[in-house]
Amino acid sequence: MHTETNENSIFPKGEKTSPAYFTGTAWLNVLVPQDERGNYTIGNVFFEPGCRNNWHTHPAGQILIITDGKGFYQEKGKEARPIAKGDVVVIPSGVEHWHGATKNTSLTHIAITNITEKGAVDWLKPVTDEEYNSVH
Numbered sequence: 001m002h003t004e005t006n007e008n009s010i011f012p013k014g015e016k017t018s019p020a021y022f023t024g025t026a027w028l029n030v031l032v033p034q035d036e037r038g039n040y041t042i043g044n045v046f047f048e049p050g051c052r053n054n055w056h057t058h059p060a061g062q063i064l065i066i067t068d069g070k071g072f073y074q075e076k077g078k079e080a081r082p083i084a085k086g087d088v089v090v091i092p093s094g095v096e097h098w099h100g101a102t103k104n105t106s107l108t109h110i111a112i113t114n115i116t117e118k119g120a121v122d123w124l125k126p127v128t129d130e131e132y133n134s135v136h
């Protein structure tokens, strides 16, 4: 998909993400596969409008740096937080959450994900349309 957002993006879109973990279409560009000490990975994620990832946790946390567009970040049991270009989200270890675009705008963020012997991410259930629609 060729959009104004992509023309303005910092990094190439990369590869389509697995539909097992995303509702809608997202793209991942792995910027740093794993640092030399194996402590973190850095990726650029582009969510097309309406796209969000599944509920998930990070055993050692994650940081999101939003570089373009608008979307939401929601922790289980809490109100969704609107996020937009320039925002930074610090996600604590083991907290169930999801992130994604709004219905009508794309979202691009850099994700810095810590890695431990427990891995980087544990994927859970998809965010249902009911859950997603309730945050708009």
Ligand code: MN
Pocket: 056, 058, 062, 091, 097, 098, 099
């Ligand atoms: Mn996450």
